[in-house]
Amino acid sequence: MVDQNSNYALQTSEVYVHYGKKMAINNVALNFPKNEVTSLIGPSGCGKSTFLRCLNRMNDVIDICNVKGKFLLNGNVDIYSPDIQVETLREKVGMVFQKPNPFPKTIYENVAYGPKIHGIASSQNELDEIVKDSLHRAGLYEEVKDRMDDIATGLSGGQQQRLCIARAIAIRPEIILMDEPCSALDPIATAKIEDLINELKENYTIIIVTHSMSQASRVSSKTAFFHLGNLVEYGETGKIFTKPDKEQTNDYITGRFG
Amino acid sequence: MSSLEKRLAAEKRFKFYGMFAMTLSLFFVLILMYKIFSTGSGAFVRTTINADVYFDPNFIEVSSNSSKKEIMKASYVDLADQVINQNHPGLDEENFIKVREMYTRKFDYQLRDYIANNPNVIGKTVNLDISASSDLDQIVKGNYPRNVPEAQRKINDYQLSILDSLDSKGKMSKTFNFWFFTNGDSRDPETAGILGALMGSFYALLICFSFAFPIGLLASVYLEEFVKPGKITDIIEVNINNLAAVPSIVYGLLGLGMLIGVFGMPYQVPLVGGLVLGFMTLPTIIIASRASLRGVPPSIREGALAVGATKMQTVFHHVIPLSLPGTLTGTIIGMAQALGETAPLLLVGMVAFVMEIPGGAFDPATGLPSQIYLWSESAERGFLEKTSAGIMLLLSFLIIMNTVAVLVRRKLEVKW
Amino acid sequence: MLYLSLVFVFILSYSFYFYGKKRALSLKFKKNENLSSLPDYYGYYVVLLVFFPAIIIWFFLLIFKSNFQEMFVMSPVLFPDVATWSSGKFGLIMNKISNLSIIVNLSEIDLTVGDKSILKMASESEIIAAKNLANFDKIYGWSNLTLFIILPVLLGFLATKSISGKLNAQPIVEKIISYVIKGSSYIAIFITFGIFFSLVFEAINFFRYVNFMDFFFNTAWNPNRAFVINASEGFDQEALKEAFGFVPLLTGTLLIASVAMLVAVPLGLLTAIYLAEYASSKVRDIAKPIIEILAGIPTVVYGFFAALSLAPFIKDVGEGVGLPVSAESALAAGLAMGVMIIPFVSSLSDDVIKAVPQSLREGSYAIGATKSETIKKVILPAALAGIMGSFLLAISRAIGETMIVVMAASLRANLTFNPLEPATTITTQIVTSLIGDVEFDNPKTLVAFALGLTLFVMTLILNIAAITIVKKYREKYE
Structure with a gap:
């Protein structure tokens, strides 16, 4: 049952996802507490990314993908309800992708794009402020302040990913979804992103899919372990990594499979 | 949330524009096809007038013992006139001309061909369907309106009355127009056929293929397999891409200026037309063949080289056979383009009035598309349906060729 | 034999x-x-x-x-x-x-x-x-x-x-074959040289009769005024000066090509966008081949259609609303040409749009952009270079297109920018000057090669520009 407790940013239950006839997620229920970082871990193909993409209806783009289940935002908004515009939802639930995907525009335009289409800024000055602030929070401002009009694709991979984070927070979402945000980055860039996540959780609820168990333990307070489309175990990160309840989880974190 | 409503309205509008554009494009295809088929279908039917033909020996220069050559050489104009007099008794001179105009001008040729096939008919009476003139044919088919003042009609009132009386006697009928498929061009729409143009296009494509296919295949093999990328390949590469985008009329100028002007090749013949089409098709074939060669995985080459084959053996025994379906597909598509290409044919003279069916690449000829152009420029209504029918034939050939190309790709192409 | x-x-x-x-x-x-x-x-x-x-x-x-x-x-x-x-x-x-x-x-x-x-x-x-x-x-x-x-x-x-x-036969055989293969690939170069020299050679002959400046800057085109007075005096020099003015051909060509582009660019681009981003795979599988049919139809068919149906239709509509429309209006030829170019624009744009990585689309959707916002603000800007390239190729196509204008456009040169009036084009005049008597010592014939050379250079520049733009932008974004 869905808990009406509003300490949760997002509550899900009875989630089933099919790709055509193939089942990808099998009856998952998971709640995400506000202003905390939750990691989704598990072997490749376990459905963790698919599940993540359900949370801002990114799967709508894929024709053959069929999502069923209850998703409640802030305890009262059903995100799959026909009354909900997917655009409004995504304004509240931002996303950062596995591979940095800046638009082939200037750095400034990349960040300003979201506020512009949603009409968040009422003046050019305000828009400038939002861009500056978002880049600041993403820890990128100092590096790019002199070249805001350069094409974003000229940045390094780590900078591009932080730009994508800045782009996501520029529309002031409540939740940020991160789909293996560091998998395409080197260790130094990864460390920077992880620091950033730690700072961001003050203001946002973050849900992160990751392959790296050490990353999960470093950044998250809650961890969910997925296997073959099932949610095997969910709990405090420390508990999951030290004494998990399920043997399967233990096998995975100790590296016996996955 | 009015801003969101606006955005959603914009979304809907944009989607509608896209759908509208696509529907309009589809509509163009339909209206084009409809127009062609509705005007062209008439060309496959010919109006005939049933008449008793007495092969009167007094009006025939030859006898049943004459050789076929003599029969073909003799004149049957008097016999034709006699047949008309017999079937429409009591005509004065003025009315006789009017009635004669209702029958095809090539009436005598039709009689000649009948005698040539049946020499024993001389002296006997046979019931024959004689082809009507094109103007009468158009009236019967309803392409010319009947209810307009006489001065605006090609068929006058007297002829209409004869037509109606023939019709009431059940003498008017329609037959499948074989002539369209077996005749060369003619000044008279009712006897004009497409075979000459078809053979002209056939010989031109034959030349085009024998020039462009081997050279295109070998050139792409050289560029893909034998040279390392460098200046010369870059030049050739840029060259080929540009050649593919040169307007076809420029190739026609090449044919006229170089092949005819400098090399002194003859005007109006499929040889020159075919070579020009070959020049045009070459880049298409090279581009397709290179893509196909690139699709053959390196492991095949390494495998062959590893057992000690030379580079040449590797390429000719393994790589080319594997890439051939792709090359062939590109070739067929290129040939289909060449078949529809008109402008180069115009410039090398393959747009003349040619009655004879060409017997080779050296005989003056038109091509299928240039014949369509020629007919479309004719004023007579009868040629209008011939033009559309010619287009139908051309389109069917193109569809067949493209279908073959698709089948070749599906059936033979190896997927890696 | x-x-x-x-x-x-x-x-x-x-x-x-x-x-x-x-x-x-x-x-x-x-x-x-x-x-x-x-x-x-x-x-x-x-x-x-x-x-x-x-x-x-x-x-x-x-x-x-x-x-x-x-x-x-x-x-x-x-x-x-x-x-x-x-x-x-x-x-x-x-x-x-x-x-x-x-x-x-x-x-x-x-x-x-x-x-x-x-x-x-x-x-x-x-x-x-x-x-x-x-x-x-x-x-x-x-x-x-x-x-x-x-x-x-x-x-x-x-x-x-x-x-x-x-x-040792094997190396000899392979050597011969390698020469043959090499020779084949040089034929492509020979063809280009052949085109260039046969055009240049006869164009030079033409400019022996007609002044270079007169040709490119005169605004009157009356090739029939170029006639021989008598054997000793040759051509009437005064008339020659006035006979071959290229300007009205250029404006006519550009006028008809513009009409064509005005039809083909919006329809082609929107069709490509709809098929790539909105249409279900079922609609795409049916609609795409049908539109490609338009590309496979020989241009003589479009010319016939333009002259037979489109031109009279436009004339009737024009007269219906009280506009004087010529029976050989630039509009009719341009419209038919536009329809011909739709699939050209749409299939090139489709390739370009498909090449935009899916991650960019997702990035935009994830911010809450609608499909049309994503298309207009992310996909099209990202694909802009390729799309511009395809437009340039389409313009080059339109300028070089022959049969449609030969059959539907006017033969009379007319310096105008009004699409309802008749206009003639470069290609039309090339064909007109070469149908009938071809005499390589008469400027009336030779002008075709000067026109052909101009056309060749124009399309070459467009093609090279198209390729360069695409390359430059690709480097910028990759």
């Missing part, structure tokens, strides 16, 4: 494969010689040495048949002073002889029948020449056939004789 001899070349070369191989085998087994290559390669060796010389000579004889015909008919034996004749006189006599040969042919070389008045006017040697001309095809064919039986056999025996154990 020529084709029959080609068949002989193929059959004889092929059969020498077995002969050469047999010879190599007999060396090996009867004379116990060590062969340097596999026996097969001795077969190939002989085949190549027979086939290539023979096929080159065959093509030579095919291409220069009419030159041989002239040499044969106008032989110095019949006409001792032929070398001193001017090309005009040569042409006149040749014409007379070919007319004679038709009569000679009809009466089956019986000179007593036929039109005797023409025969009486002909000289003895002219009649002989006419007979020769009538017989030329037969003689040429038979001698050809004989040559291509003797030549391959001779070559084959010589090549086979040269086979010995020491002869």
Whole structure:
């Protein structure tokens, strides 16, 4: 049952996802507490990314993908309800992708794009402020302040990913979804992103899919372990990594499979 | 949330524009096809007038013992006139001309061909369907309106009355127009056929293929397999891409200026037309063949080289056979383009009035598309349906060729 | 006969494969010689040495048949002073002889029948020449056939004789093939040179008659005013100055191409966007091939459609609303051309749009952008270079398109920017000046090459610009 407790940013239950006839997620229920970082871990193909993409209806783009289940935002908004515009939802639930995907525009335009289409800024000055602030929070401002009009694709991979984070927070979402945000980055860039996540959780609820168990333990307070489309175990990160309840989880974190 | 409503309205509008554009494009295809088929279908039917033909020996220069050559050489104009007099008794001179105009001008040729096939008919009476003139044919088919003042009609009132009386006697009928498929061009729409143009296009494509296919295949093999990328390949590469985008009329100028002007090749013949089409098709074939060669995985080459084959053996025994379906597909598509290409044919003279069916690449000829152009420029209504029918034939050939190309790709192409 | 001899070349070369191989085998087994290559390669060796010389000579004889015909008919034996004749006189006599040969042919070389008045006017040697001309095809064919039986056999025996154990056939065979392959790829360059030089050469001839500046900057186009006053004075220089003004052709071409682009760009681009981003796969599978049909339809069909249906329709509509519309309006030709170019624009744009990575789309959706916002603000800007490239190629297509304008546009030059008026184009005038009498010493014919050269350069610049823009942007974004 869905808990009406509003300490949760997002509550899900009875989630089933099919790709055509193939089942990808099998009856998952998971709640995400506000202003905390939750990691989704598990072997490749376990459905963790698919599940993540359900949370801002990114799967709508894929024709053959069929999502069923209850998703409640802030305890009262059903995100799959026909009354909900997917655009409004995504304004509240931002996303950062596995591979940095800046638009082939200037750095400034990349960040300003979201506020512009949603009409968040009422003046050019305000828009400038939002861009500056978002880049600041993403820890990128100092590096790019002199070249805001350069094409974003000229940045390094780590900078591009932080730009994508800045782009996501520029529309002031409540939740940020991160789909293996560091998998395409080197260790130094990864460390920077992880620091950033730690700072961001003050203001946002973050849900992160990751392959790296050490990353999960470093950044998250809650961890969910997925296997073959099932949610095997969910709990405090420390508990999951030290004494998990399920043997399967233990096998995975100790590296016996996955 | 009015801003969101606006955005959603914009979304809907944009989607509608896209759908509208696509529907309009589809509509163009339909209206084009409809127009062609509705005007062209008439060309496959010919109006005939049933008449008793007495092969009167007094009006025939030859006898049943004459050789076929003599029969073909003799004149049957008097016999034709006699047949008309017999079937429409009591005509004065003025009315006789009017009635004669209702029958095809090539009436005598039709009689000649009948005698040539049946020499024993001389002296006997046979019931024959004689082809009507094109103007009468158009009236019967309803392409010319009947209810307009006489001065605006090609068929006058007297002829209409004869037509109606023939019709009431059940003498008017329609037959499948074989002539369209077996005749060369003619000044008279009712006897004009497409075979000459078809053979002209056939010989031109034959030349085009024998020039462009081997050279295109070998050139792409050289560029893909034998040279390392460098200046010369870059030049050739840029060259080929540009050649593919040169307007076809420029190739026609090449044919006229170089092949005819400098090399002194003859005007109006499929040889020159075919070579020009070959020049045009070459880049298409090279581009397709290179893509196909690139699709053959390196492991095949390494495998062959590893057992000690030379580079040449590797390429000719393994790589080319594997890439051939792709090359062939590109070739067929290129040939289909060449078949529809008109402008180069115009410039090398393959747009003349040619009655004879060409017997080779050296005989003056038109091509299928240039014949369509020629007919479309004719004023007579009868040629209008011939033009559309010619287009139908051309389109069917193109569809067949493209279908073959698709089948070749599906059936033979190896997927890696 | 020529084709029959080609068949002989193929059959004889092929059969020498077995002969050469047999010879190599007999060396090996009867004379116990060590062969340097596999026996097969001795077969190939002989085949190549027979086939290539023979096929080159065959093509030579095919291409220069009419030159041989002239040499044969106008032989110095019949006409001792032929070398001193001017090309005009040569042409006149040749014409007379070919007319004679038709009569000679009809009466089956019986000179007593036929039109005797023409025969009486002909000289003895002219009649002989006419007979020769009538017989030329037969003689040429038979001698050809004989040559291509003797030549391959001779070559084959010589090549086979040269086979010995020491002869390493394989590298020789591969070397010959590598030359052939290399030569094939250079043909593409030769064609470009051929185009360029044949255009430039005749264009230079044209500019001998007409001033360069007059051609490019005059605004009047009346090629019929270029006529010869009399033999000694040549062309009327004043009239020549006024006859060939390129400007109205250029404006006409651009006018019709603009109408075409106004139709094709929005429709093509929106169709591509709809098919790539909105349409379900079912709709795409049906609609795409149907639209591609438009691309496969020969342009003569569009021309016919434009002249037959579109132009009268536009004229009627125009008159219905009280606008004077010409029956050969630039609008009709432009519209038909636009329809022709739709699939060109849509399939190129479709490729470009598909090439935009999915991650960019997702990035935009994830911020909450609608589909149309994503398309307008992310996909199109990202694909802009490619799309511009496809537009440039489409313009180049429109400028070079011939049949539609020949059939639906006007022949009369008209300096106008009103699409309801008639206009003519560069390609139309090329065709008009070359249909009918082609005289390489008349500016009326030669102007086609000057126009062709201008057209070639214009399209070349557009094509190169298209390729460069695409390349530059690609480097920027990748």
